[in-house]
Amino acid sequence: MDNNTLSSKDYLNMDLLRFTTAGSVDDGKSTLIGRLLYDSKAIFEDQLEAVEKSSELRGDGYVNLALVTDGLRAEREQGITIDVAYRYFATPNRKFIIADTPGHIQYTRNMVTGASTANLAIILVDARNGVVEQTCRHAFIASLLQIKHLVVCVNKMDLVDYKEEFFNKIKKDFEDFSSKLDIPDLHYIPISALHGDNVVEKSTNMPWYKGGPLLYTLENVHISSDLNHVDSRFPIQRVIRPLSDEYHDFRGYAGRVEGGIFKAGDEVVALPSGFTSKVKAIQTMDGPIEEAFPPMSVVMTLEDDIDVSRGDIIVKPNNQTKVGQDIELMVCWLNEKALVQGGKYAVKHTSKDVRCIVKDIRYKVNINTLHKIEDDKNIGLNDIGRILIRTTGPLFYDSYRKNRATGSVILIDEFTNETVGAGMII
Known part of the structure; x- marks a missing residue:
C-alpha cells in the first residue's frame, strides 16, 4: 500500500519502530535500505529518477539502490557510507525511522550515534565472508546500548547460489559469539538485497527458509514492553509561567515522560528538593489527558507551588532514582x-x-x-x-x-x- 493512502490521523496514531543497520564494509547496508524503500513503494518518483540519473546502471540492469541513502558526495565517490543517514517510511501496519550507519571501523562513533535511540538493529553479514570483526563489534555495541531486538541478515545469498549450508554456518558462528551478550530477541534471515529476496517479499529461491521476510519481522516485532512502565521518571525541561494576566497563577512543568505512568491525583516527589505534592493535571498540545507514559511530551501541573526547576526530576515517593x-x-x-x-x-x-x-x-x-x-x-x-x-x-x-x-x-x-x-x- 502506498504511504499516500494512509490518513494523517492513522499515521499519527501508528506504532513507531526505530531501527539501525550495522555490519562490515560492503555488506550491503545502504542497498538493503534502498531495496526496502523501493519494494515497499516508499520512494517518491522524483527521488527514484534522481537516483537513476546519478547512478550508472549495472550491467545486469539494476539501479544502484545504495544511492537512496548515500547522499554525501564523498559517499557516492568512494562507494561507502560515512555519516548516519536517516530515512522515514510507513506501511499500513507501522511507521519507521531508519538509521543507515557506516561499516568502517573508523566510523564506529557514527554507528553508536545512530543506534543510541534504536529499538532494533539489523546486522548484515556477507554470505561469502561470514562473521567478521565488525560483525562482532557492532553486535557488542548493540548489546551495550541495550537494543533488545537484533536481526542478523545474511546478505548476498545469490552469490553462494542460495545454499542453506552457508546460512547455517553463519548462524552457528554468530550464536557462539552472541551467547556472551545480552540480546533477548534474536532473528536470522537469509536475503539478497540486490535482487530483493526475503526483503519485502518471501523468496522463491530459498524454499528451505521457513520464516518471513525482513519487512514482516519489522512490522511485527513486539516493542511496547521494551519501555520501562514501572519506574516513574519525569525530568523537567522547562518551567512554564505565562506572562498573560489571564494565566498568572499557572505554573507548569514541561518535559518528556521517561518511565512509568503518571495520572492526575498521583502523589509525587521532586528531586533534589524532596518536596512532595500531587499531580493536578497533565496537558498536551491537544488538551488535557488522564495519564502520561513514555515517550510522551507533556506539561504537568502540581497542586502545590513547590521548588522545581529545569534539571530536576519528578518521581513517585516509593520508587525514587x-x-x-x-x-x-x-x-x-x-x-x-x-x-x-x-x-x-x-x-x-x-x-x-x-x-x-x-x-x-x-x-x-x-x-x-x-x-x-x-x-x-x-x-x-x-x-x-x-x-x-x-x-x-x-x-x-x-x-x-x-x-x-x-x-x-x-x-x-x-x-x-x-x-x-x-x-x-x-
Whole structure:
C-alpha cells in the first residue's frame, strides 16, 4: 500500500519502530535500505529518477539502490557510507525511522550515534565472508546500548547460489559469539538485497527458509514492553509561567515522560528538593489527558507551588532514582583526542548540566573477544571502556539497563563544545 493512502490521523496514531543497520564494509547496508524503500513503494518518483540519473546502471540492469541513502558526495565517490543517514517510511501496519550507519571501523562513533535511540538493529553479514570483526563489534555495541531486538541478515545469498549450508554456518558462528551478550530477541534471515529476496517479499529461491521476510519481522516485532512502565521518571525541561494576566497563577512543568505512568491525583516527589505534592493535571498540545507514559511530551501541573526547576526530576515517593556524584560508566569514546584520567568534562544527563572529573579509567574492552584490558588505559577514538567520574553536583539516575534515558550521559569538551563520549551508567 502506498504511504499516500494512509490518513494523517492513522499515521499519527501508528506504532513507531526505530531501527539501525550495522555490519562490515560492503555488506550491503545502504542497498538493503534502498531495496526496502523501493519494494515497499516508499520512494517518491522524483527521488527514484534522481537516483537513476546519478547512478550508472549495472550491467545486469539494476539501479544502484545504495544511492537512496548515500547522499554525501564523498559517499557516492568512494562507494561507502560515512555519516548516519536517516530515512522515514510507513506501511499500513507501522511507521519507521531508519538509521543507515557506516561499516568502517573508523566510523564506529557514527554507528553508536545512530543506534543510541534504536529499538532494533539489523546486522548484515556477507554470505561469502561470514562473521567478521565488525560483525562482532557492532553486535557488542548493540548489546551495550541495550537494543533488545537484533536481526542478523545474511546478505548476498545469490552469490553462494542460495545454499542453506552457508546460512547455517553463519548462524552457528554468530550464536557462539552472541551467547556472551545480552540480546533477548534474536532473528536470522537469509536475503539478497540486490535482487530483493526475503526483503519485502518471501523468496522463491530459498524454499528451505521457513520464516518471513525482513519487512514482516519489522512490522511485527513486539516493542511496547521494551519501555520501562514501572519506574516513574519525569525530568523537567522547562518551567512554564505565562506572562498573560489571564494565566498568572499557572505554573507548569514541561518535559518528556521517561518511565512509568503518571495520572492526575498521583502523589509525587521532586528531586533534589524532596518536596512532595500531587499531580493536578497533565496537558498536551491537544488538551488535557488522564495519564502520561513514555515517550510522551507533556506539561504537568502540581497542586502545590513547590521548588522545581529545569534539571530536576519528578518521581513517585516509593520508587525514587539513585542519587550520587561518583558514577561508574561504560563509555564509547567519540573523539580523536583520547580520554584523559583527571580530565575535566561537561556532562549532560537528561535535562541536567553539570561538570565532572575522570577519577579512574578501570579498563578498556577488547571488542572482538569481550575481554577486559586492564593494563591498557588509553581510551581513544572508537574505543569502549569502563570509567569512574565525579560530578560537581548530584545526578538522579538509574542504571542504563533499567532505563536508557535516565541511565545515559554524554561527555562534552568544555573548550570546543564537542560531544566526546557517550556513557552508559552501570
